[in-house]
Amino acid sequence: MNGSSFNVAIIGAGPAGIFSARELINNGVSVVLFNRDIKPGGLAEYGIYPDKIKMKEGLRKQFASILELPELAYYGNVSIGSNGDFKIEDIRNMGFDAILVTTGAQGTKWLNLKGEKLTGVFHAKDIVYYFNKLPPFSTRDLAIGRNVVIIGVGNVMMDVARYLIHDRHVNTVTAFARRGPAEVKFTRKEFEYIGSNFDLDAYKSELDRVSSNMVEIGQDPLQSLSFIMDALQNNAETKSKTKFRLKFLSSPRCILGDENDKVVGIEMEENLLVLESGKTIAKGLGNRKVVECDIVIFAIGDSVDPGFGLPIQNNEFVKNSNPRFPVDDISYECFDPIKNAPMEDIFLAGWARNASNGLVGIARKDGINASQAILRFLSTKEGHARNCCLEVDQAIRTTVPNFVTKEDVINLENEEKRIASAMGLEYFKFLTNAEMLYAIKQKKIIQS
Ligand SMILES: Cc1cc2nc3c(=O)[nH]c(=O)nc-3n(C[C@H](O)[C@H](O)[C@H](O)COP(=O)(O)OP(=O)(O)OC[C@H]3O[C@@H](n4cnc5c(N)ncnc54)[C@H](O)[C@@H]3O)c2cc1C
Numbered sequence: 001m002n003g004s005s006f007n008v009a010i011i012g013a014g015p016a017g018i019f020s021a022r023e024l025i026n027n028g029v030s031v032v033l034f035n036r037d038i039k040p041g042g043l044a045e046y047g048i049y050p051d052k053i054k055m056k057e058g059l060r061k062q063f064a065s066i067l068e069l070p071e072l073a074y075y076g077n078v079s080i081g082s083n084g085d086f087k088i089e090d091i092r093n094m095g096f097d098a099i100l101v102t103t104g105a106q107g108t109k110w111l112n113l114k115g116e117k118l119t120g121v122f123h124a125k126d127i128v129y130y131f132n133k134l135p136p137f138s139t140r141d142l143a144i145g146r147n148v149v150i151i152g153v154g155n156v157m158m159d160v161a162r163y164l165i166h167d168r169h170v171n172t173v174t175a176f177a178r179r180g181p182a183e184v185k186f187t188r189k190e191f192e193y194i195g196s197n198f199d200l201d202a203y204k205s206e207l208d209r210v211s212s213n214m215v216e217i218g219q220d221p222l223q224s225l226s227f228i229m230d231a232l233q234n235n236a237e238t239k240s241k242t243k244f245r246l247k248f249l250s251s252p253r254c255i256l257g258d259e260n261d262k263v264v265g266i267e268m269e270e271n272l273l274v275l276e277s278g279k280t281i282a283k284g285l286g287n288r289k290v291v292e293c294d295i296v297i298f299a300i301g302d303s304v305d306p307g308f309g310l311p312i313q314n315n316e317f318v319k320n321s322n323p324r325f326p327v328d329d330i331s332y333e334c335f336d337p338i339k340n341a342p343m344e345d346i347f348l349a350g351w352a353r354n355a356s357n358g359l360v361g362i363a364r365k366d367g368i369n370a371s372q373a374i375l376r377f378l379s380t381k382e383g384h385a386r387n388c389c390l391e392v393d394q395a396i397r398t399t400v401p402n403f404v405t406k407e408d409v410i411n412l413e414n415e416e417k418r419i420a421s422a423m424g425l426e427y428f429k430f431l432t433n434a435e436m437l438y439a440i441k442q443k444k445i446i447q448s
Pocket of ligand 1: 011012013014015016017034035036037039040041042043044047048049052078079080081084102103104105106128156159308349350351352357358359360361363
């Protein structure tokens with residue numbers, strides 16, 4: 001690594017962290033990239049639906065070419081945070097000129113309803129990480145029943161529904177929206193994967209039920225219908241008989257369990273759409289009805305990790321609302337509300353800055369913008385901190401014996417490809433960290 005440049009620590013090797021590393025390196029900065037997972041990629045590896053193989057492979061190649069840069073040191077299987085291998089203060093004390101936090105949205109958002117702890121209640125990430133094989137979720141016993149309710153109508157809901165329909169062949173999947181058909185957040189492309197299982201008659205009668213309210217606030221129910229009808233032109237094939245339904249103007253109020261604390265239903269309150277300051281709001285009407293089901297999944301987005309060690313407000317790390325280095329009018333800077341001052345060397349990007357917001361392209365742009373903010377910050381510094389890379393390396397070797405380097409990642413991915421090809425699979429992933437570390441160790445023995 002370059003001994004005379006600025007040193008920046010990036011925490012989190014998802015798309016935001018990796019693309020920001022490239023931007024910093026292209027501008028003469030040396031980067032140390034810490035990552036909780038053994039493999040880089042974040043949700044590009046463990047969120048994006050497994051059979052989007054081309055997209056995932058394309059991203060892996062881009063990530064690999066960035067990781068190869070000599071100005072970048074990668075430490076995988078190293079967790080930062082209050083309960084991590086190092087606290088954020090430890091990283092600060094290592095002597096970096098700046099720290100960029102790109103840890104994504106690792107916290108879980110709940111609605112604090114009665115019954116959320118019952119057996120059969122999940123968060124979308126439990127399901128997504130399971131089918132994308134992220135340890136330790138990959139080896140959990142994911143007991144899925146026959147009739148599933150999902151709260152939320154975005155693309156993550158669609159990915160979860162797709163898995164339940166095509167891999168689990170459940171009887172019904174019913175997704176509930178707080179607002180109406182015009183406010184669904186999923187894209188046509190994601191709908192196409194489950195279109196063959198869509199209960200169009202149920203949708204039409206649901207649209208009938210809510211159309212007068214839509215018209216009252218200036219929405220056109222026919223536009224919503226044609227969005228669905230267009231998407232139905234291009235359905236993916238299915239062998240599953242699952243019925244997939246969409247329900248609107250309904251908010252969950254309470255999850256009901258049996259004597260064994262297993263989910264048997266969910267109580268939903270009916271809503272009315274109203275316009276407030278130009279925004280479409282759902283207002284509860286007070287009347288409730290019970291929907292029978294044995295599984296409830298919340299696909300309502302995530303929050304940042306409350307245990308990371310940075311100040312949090314409203315599920316987000318606190319940003320400096322009066323940024324010193326704004327980019328596109330956005331603040332990438334962390335703020336300490338207790339001291340009422342910016343944390344001058346700590347920056348945020350990607351889903352760590354704006355939880356559960358946007359696709360990989362957005363996270364990449366956010367990482368690049370945050371790097372621009374950091375470069376402007378560095379240009380205000382007189383000289384730079386000492387080259388801390390050797391000390392960092394020593395601290396990691398002492399504290400985290402099972403850390404993983406970029407060479408280890410290449411070896412691991414090659415081994416997974418070799419196994420996939422030997423087994424005639426499209427892809428293969430080890431299910432546990434122990435298996436991954438064992439494969440890496442074996443490779444080292446062979447190479448030595
Ligand atoms: C179910 C699902 C499906 C999606 N499908 C698509 C799609 O099809 N196409 C698309 O473009 N986008 C998709 N996205 C969105 C995309 O994955 C995100 O935009 C992107 O991954 C966000 O990048 P990020 O770097 O901000 O965070 P993440 O990808 O979450 O990366 C965070 C990284 O930080 C690391 N980390 C976390 N905590 C710590 C810690 N304490 N210490 C050290 N490291 C830590 C993690 O190991 C991880 O590597 C999907 C998202 C989800 C949830």
